[in-house]
Amino acid sequence: MVDVERCIECGKIIKDKSHSPYCKECDEKLDRQFDNIEDNILVYKELLDSEIETLNKFEKEDIEDLYKRVYKKYKSDGKLDDDGLRVLNKLKESFKLEEGKMGLPTIPVVKETREERLLKNNQCPKCEREIQKDFNLCPYCGYRLKKDFK
Ligand SMILES: [Zn+2]
Ligand SMILES: [Zn+2]
Incomplete structure (x- = not known):
């Protein structure tokens, strides 16, 4: 059996053996x-x-x-x-x-900020209404709930 190393990110075969698990x-x-x-x-x-x-x-x-x-x-x-x-x-x-x-x-x-605390409770930090964890924007007031959502 041939021992091939594959990149754990993209699956390509790694040609030159290195310490890295990536290509x-x-x-x-x-x-x-x-x-x-x-x-x-x-x-x-x-x-x-x-x-x-x-x-x-x-x-x-x-x-x-x-x-x-x-x-x-x-x-x-x-x-x-x-x-x-x-x-x-x-x-x-x-x-x-x-x-x-x-x-x-x-x-x-x-200590966590008020915003972080409310988000953890599934509440919008602005209008304090109940929201779901996967929302990017508050459906009630439009507040941006996820910082990485552009
Ligand atoms: Zn790769
Ligand atoms: Zn809101």
Whole structure:
């Protein structure tokens, strides 16, 4: 039996054996996505659930390095405010990172915003009427419920 390695993203056979489970094209594509996500985090202090899914395709070490870079950048720019902490907390919880292991101080847990609390309760943050989880817009007042919905 021939031992072929296939890209776990697109299924193509990987010709040159590498450490990566992805083919060259997917590897490069993922790297670009990673860079975009990092930019979003640094500039907009936003980390969307869809971005978490993309980050899930990377090694934990990559995520730890990302966390370290973001933490240090926020700190040196004086941007380690609630929004910044929320992003870091989300990263930390999603990937079960431990600051101690990364050689960083523990960050405070930021309480969820009113908006986040209402959304969790399936309520529109604006009109507070009941909504369904998969709605992109509030059917009553048109409020944009999903940040990544354009
Ligand atoms: Zn591929
Ligand atoms: Zn509404």
